[in-house]
Amino acid sequence: MLFGTISHWRKQLTSGAISPVELVDELAAQMSAANPALNAYISFDTEAAKTAAAQADLSKPLGGIPVAVKDNICIKGAPTRCASRMLENFVSPYDATAVCKLRAAGAVPFGRTNMDEFAMGSAGENSAFGATHNPVNPAHVPGGSSSGSAAAVAGGIAIAALGSDTGGSIRQPASHCGIVGMKPTYGRISRYGLVAFASSLDQIGPLTQNTEDAATLLNVLCGHDTKDSTSSTHATEDFSALLGHDIKGLRIGLPKEYLSSGNSPEVAAALDKAVKTLTNLGAEIVEVSLPHAEAVVSAYYIIACAEASSNLSRFDGIRYGYRTPGNMSLDDLYSKSRETGFGPEVKRRIILGTYVLSSGFYDAYYAKAQKVRALVAQDFADAFAKVDLILGPVAPTPAPKLHDTSLTPLQVYLSDIYTIPANLAGLPGISIPCPQAEGALPVGIQLLAPHFAEARLLQAAHAMESEWAK
Amino acid sequence: MADQPTIDVAYIAGLAKLELTAEETERFSQDLNQVLAHVQQLEQWDTANTEPMYHPLPVFDALRADEPGESLSNEAALANAPAQGEGQFRVPKVVESAH
Numbered sequence: 001m002l003f004g005t006i007s008h009w010r011k012q013l014t015s016g017a018i019s020p021v022e023l024v025d026e027l028a029a030q031m032s033a034a035n036p037a038l039n040a041y042i043s044f045d046t047e048a049a050k051t052a053a054a055q056a057d058l059s060k061p062l063g064g065i066p067v068a069v070k071d072n073i074c075i076k077g078a079p080t081r082c083a084s085r086m087l088e089n090f091v092s093p094y095d096a097t098a099v100c101k102l103r104a105a106g107a108v109p110f111g112r113t114n115m116d117e118f119a120m121g122s123a124g125e126n127s128a129f130g131a132t133h134n135p136v137n138p139a140h141v142p143g144g145s146s147s148g149s150a151a152a153v154a155g156g157i158a159i160a161a162l163g164s165d166t167g168g169s170i171r172q173p174a175s176h177c178g179i180v181g182m183k184p185t186y187g188r189i190s191r192y193g194l195v196a197f198a199s200s201l202d203q204i205g206p207l208t209q210n211t212e213d214a215a216t217l218l219n220v221l222c223g224h225d226t227k228d229s230t231s232s233t234h235a236t237e238d239f240s241a242l243l244g245h246d247i248k249g250l251r252i253g254l255p256k257e258y259l260s261s262g263n264s265p266e267v268a269a270a271l272d273k274a275v276k277t278l279t280n281l282g283a284e285i286v287e288v289s290l291p292h293a294e295a296v297v298s299a300y301y302i303i304a305c306a307e308a309s310s311n312l313s314r315f316d317g318i319r320y321g322y323r324t325p326g327n328m329s330l331d332d333l334y335s336k337s338r339e340t341g342f343g344p345e346v347k348r349r350i351i352l353g354t355y356v357l358s359s360g361f362y363d364a365y366y367a368k369a370q371k372v373r374a375l376v377a378q379d380f381a382d383a384f385a386k387v388d389l390i391l392g393p394v395a396p397t398p399a400p401k402l403h404d405t406s407l408t409p410l411q412v413y414l415s416d417i418y419t420i421p422a423n424l425a426g427l428p429g430i431s432i433p434c435p436q437a438e439g440a441l442p443v444g445i446q447l448l449a450p451h452f453a454e455a456r457l458l459q460a461a462h463a464m465e466s467e468w469a470k
Numbered sequence: 471m472a473d474q475p476t477i478d479v480a481y482i483a484g485l486a487k488l489e490l491t492a493e494e495t496e497r498f499s500q501d502l503n504q505v506l507a508h509v510q511q512l513e514q515w516d517t518a519n520t521e522p523m524y525h526p527l528p529v530f531d532a533l534r535a536d537e538p539g540e541s542l543s544n545e546a547a548l549a550n551a552p553a554q555g556e557g558q559f560r561v562p563k564v565v566e567s568a569h
Contacts, residue, residue, distance in 0.1 A: 093546040186526040200525050229532035230525070298509035309486060316487070318559055323552035330562050331487065339489035347488060348498050352505065354486040355477050368512050370522030375515060377523055409501045410508055426526025451527065 001135070003030060003156045006065050006213040013064040020053035020064030024108060027066050031111070031157040037138065040151040040158075042071060042129040043079050044111035052108045060106030062220055067102055068152050068161035071112040072119055073204065074193035075099050078109070082195050083127040084117045086321045086341030096193020097225045098162060098204050105220040113148030113161055117343045118312065119169055119197045121145050122416060123400065126345045131402060136178055136442055140399040143173030149207045150177040154442075160217060161207045166197050167300055168394070168419025170205045171431035175394035175444025178433040180461070181207045182214045185451045186426030187232035190225035198307035199230070201300075201423040211432065211462040215240040218454060234452050242459035248282030250460060252447075253387035257293035258418065264397040270434035270443040271393055277467050278391070283460070288383040288390065290421070292375045299376065300420040301413055302356050302369035308346075309353025315341060348409060377425040380448075389460055390448040393418045394431045398441035418446060428454045432461045435468050475506045 004012075012018045018026070028046045035041050049066060056064040069075055072082045074092035076099075081087040099109055116126040124132040124147025132147040134140040135155030142151040146163030150173035153161050163170040165183035174181025182205045189204040196202060206217035218239040225231045254275065263271070275285050317323035317337030324336040342350070356365035383390060396415055400407075422429040428451070431444035445464070449457035479499045483490045490498070544557050553560035 090550050093542055093549060187529075226534040229534075230527075230529055232527065292515065295512060295515055298512050301505065302509060302512075313487075317552060318561055319547075320550035321552070328562060330564050332489075333562055334487040335489040338487060339491075342488070344494070344497075347490065347494065348501060350486050350488055351477065351479055351482050351498055352502050355482045355502070358482065358485060365509070367522050368517065369509075370524055371517035371520040372512050372515050374520050374523035375517065377526070408504060410504045413505070424526070 001156045002209050003027065003159055005209045006062065006160055006216050009065055009159060010063070013058055020056040020058070020108065021050050023064060024049045024053045024066055024110065027110065027157070027159070034155055034157050037133065038135055038151050038155050038157070039130050039132045040114055040148040040155060041068070041111040042081070042083060042114045042148065045078060048078070049108050049110045052103070056108060057106045061216065062102065063106030064108065065106070065159060066108045066110035068111050068113050068149060068158040069099065069109050070146055070149050070161070070163045071115050072164060072195040073098060073162055075109050075112070079112060080195065081112070082118045083115045083129055084341065084343065084346070085128045086315050088128070088322065090320055094193065097190035097227060098221050099193065101221050107220070110158070111152070113146070113152055115147055116145035116345070118195070118308070118346050119145040119164055119166055120308070120345050120349055122168065122172055122412060124148070124173070125402070126343055128343060133402065134177060134399050139401055140441060141176065141402050143176030143399060145169040146173050146207060150174050150179060150181065153177070153207050153209060154179050160209070160213050162204060163207050164194055164202055164204050165423065166201045167304060167416050167423050170207060171419050171429055171444070171446060172395050172416070174207055174431045175433070176399035176442060178442030179207060179209055180211055180214050180430065180432050181205070182218070182430045183422060183428060184218060184222065184454055185232065185428045187230050188428070188454070189221045190228040190231045192225055192227035196311040198304040199311065200307060201304055203423070211430070211458050211465050212240070212243060214430070215243060215458050237455060239455050239458055242455045243462045245459055246282060247278070247460050247463045250283040250389065251286050251387040252278050252283050252460070253286050253288035253383050253390040255288050255290045255293065255383070255390060255392060257290050258392040260396070262396050263393055266398050266436070266440070266443050267393045267396060270445055271391070273434055274391055274445045274464065277464050281463050281467060286387050288387055290379040290383060292372065292379050293417070293421070295372050296376055296420045296424060297414055297417055299369040299372040300416070300424060301352065302365050303373065305349045305353030306357050306366050307353070309350045309357065312346070312350055317341070373424045376421055380421065380425045380427060384450045388456060392446045392448070394444040394446045395419070398443050422448055426451060428457055430457055430461045432465055475510070477502045477506060
């Protein structure tokens, strides 16, 4: 069902078994057949991909490899719509830095993947272009907000994809679709050209079929960028260097707060299995505590919505984006354009964010949430003084059914409890699939690392993945 | 934080320059008052001696050299505008006529 990994296709390309243009054609044929049912891609330009493929430098690390790109990461000359009616006619005038880096490494940007509108959602259903289906079981959601990126990779119509992760939007859909999703340390990958949702939380990262490909993409994508003042000046490294090294003696923290009765039986079983596997591989499982674990959802939704309400004020119907037709005052033009251009979840979050920043409530909500955020970050600093990595679930349950309207927004927000902490604290995290019975929905396992310890994170994830592949 | 907080959604939507239907206003009031009731739990954490963490990693003086570089042409910058003319964005009249 999978299309083949980056490393597989790189061997085929460099041996001359297939040309980059033929590879694009083959992928496009698969996509044409499978995408109508999945709705993973919401636009693609096969001719542009073939033109880029024809010029691909095979000596580069991603030479000739098509990579799908989430619809909120700018590709010059291509629609970048954030799955929103607001941007339905927007064509990006420039490449995001991440896309520049893909091109410089020989990769071919291929297709725009569906998402929750402006990356707000965790099921892929908040898209102006329709919901994406989970390739493992089309009656279920693929997760979100990088719904299309995860579904395309898991559904065999992408080799690898870029996503963005503000509160779990790479790791959670990767978990629900049974692939690898990684959020690097905040600032590792430039956010230039990533349409901003919550600037202190947003991070671009890879969705791949395995950890080796995740490392390959990180090697290409990371690095300081003068166009993003928050991009890190921390030295990049070879993120593949520790793959295949054993993890004997590695200390893995298991937060006692994560052994919640709120976890579904499948998730609890996956966590047990991960503990056993890591122990068998020689790692030491250490109980740790994250005392503010239950505060993260509250802190996150205040901060993320506050930042979103500010960031999305740029969509005013003037310089780009949807404008309501007709003669009206400037104020009406703003209000009506935003009413028509934004979907319900985006509006809901703008309202919440505007409220917590409004006069009289700022200290009680926004400043308080930022202080609790500091406590959450301190919990992790204390834990990482004792352990090398932290193990946990990705989501409390496997993928919910599509179009389940029984959940309130609050209930949906609460399901982000395990992925949010990495964003609040700026930590790197990865979701890798835990083997399930034939036909069962996928369940991912999450590992978190201290800032900039991606190589160690990938080492442990790769060790588990290799053990589970046996 | 106040007891039993409620959001005046219609007022906040005005601040956010976001027109809402009556149905949306009603729905968002319900949804967000439930969220607000939940986030009151933040009060239980003592933050008297905690500095707010506005950014996940310390960033100081992240200034690049002030050198001219490539930027979008006027044409490219206007290409996505819903209305434009004479190299500028067109907007509704914002100043009253003087007569």
